[in-house]
């Protein structure tokens with residue numbers, strides 16, 4: 001059998017670890033006739049595909065699936081899993097992604113058979129528990145965000161953004177407006193302009209001022225009747241709270257635009273301030289950042305969109321609602337809002353994530369959620385201060401739940417880039433921060449320690465960052481450019497893996 005080509009998964013051909021990283025694929029472990037488990041005979045005659053299925057649906061050749069023993073199967077995936085850094089292993093200060101430790105009780109709740117064994121097509125009469133769970137999650141999420149109604153269909157933050165933009169479009173059409181432009185600050189996450197374009201709008205960028213906040217004088221210049229809305233996150237991607245948010249929202253509303261809140265940074269303000277009170281009309285939340293599901297963890301995400309009363313009729317459907325029956329008892333039913341933009345996901349979205357989120361919200365309560373944000377902000381400020389002797393933070397003093405340091409002066413003095421520092425942190429046993437984002441900071445290192453790290457872990461993380469800076473200072477960039485040396489793979493050809501991904505496997509013999 002043929003191996004994946006050597007850059008599969010992005011391992012650079014020149015990497016000294018190509019040999020070491022070459023774990024056999026599950027196909028190479030295959031041996032004909034072997035299987036991981038077998039059932040005793042059931043007595044039911046197996047169907048013969050040739051006889052029982054329409055010809056057009058049959059494959060020309062049998063599907064080549066790996067045939068492995070349970071021992072080999074479990075060993076293979078356990079070995080691969082142990083090569084992976086994860087939120088369960090240690091600090092993961094990947095800014096903007098809120099990679100906090102997610103408590104296991106939420107997994108337990110979501111995997112209870114009363115929830116997990118339910119087919120999504122089951123009628124409402126048989127799935128009242130699920131409807132109630134979604135209705136409760138909606139109520140709590142609306143309380144946290146200051147909104148009136150929500151949909152749990154969007155599968156992630158970006159999907160929530162597109163949903164919100166389609167709602168903005170439907171609203172503008174309803175009020176007879178032809179406005180087609182959406183304002184986005186220059187510090188915005190890349191998904192914002194992408195969603196705007198996908199939603200059929202045009203992006204108008206407003207610059208940040210010397211404080212790293214939206215420049216309201218510049219904002220005033222782009223406001224006219226062609227503005228359909230503005231997308232912002234608050235705190236913004238520099239980890240700074242937009243203190244003029246109420247004024248900004250009033251300015252945008254004045255020209256008929258709607259305010260969209262990118263809730264990826266909600267971890268900073270839970271129980272402290274609400275997007276609805278700041279003047280936002282539409283809010284997405286990343287349940288897979290803030291509410292007990294790891295972001296990018298290989299599983300499904302959920303980006304519910306909550307809106308004001310005025311926009312509720314545009315939400316995707318079906319959504320659950322309570323109705324009082326003729327017997328006087330409350331039940332829940334699915335309904336489609338009257339001006340719904342339509343479905344954005346099959347069934348009711350990635351509901352397992354919603355179950356975890358509700359468990360997390362109930363467990364924490366309102367005081368607990370506030371504590372999440374208080375400590376997230378405290379930890380970020382502690383780390384910012386702890387590394388400030390070596391790393392400058394271009395914008396500001398106090399940050400919210402994350403901050404953006406710059407390696408620009410380190411680079412100037414020593415040649416070591418943000419990338420070298422990030423790779424060196426892997427060598428120190430931590431996950432890297434987000435690098436080169438947001439674009440408004442040169443050599444950006446975006447650090448979000450989250451509330452789940454202890455003071456000891458924060459100290460160790462700060463010590464590692466200071467050690468890396470001092471190596472650069474004393475020995476130049478060369479030792480950092482070698483890093484990481486202790487991870488299963490070293491520097492990857494990320495561009496190659498993205499541009500020319502090899503996603504399928506063909507055995508040599510066929």
Ligand SMILES: *Cc1c(COP(=O)(O)O)cnc(C)c1O
Pocket residue numbers: 096097156157158159189191192233237262264265286301303
């Ligand atoms: C993560 C993130 C998004 C996109 O969310 P996904 O769930 O990854 O699609 C949008 N904006 C910001 C600021 C983010 O951090």
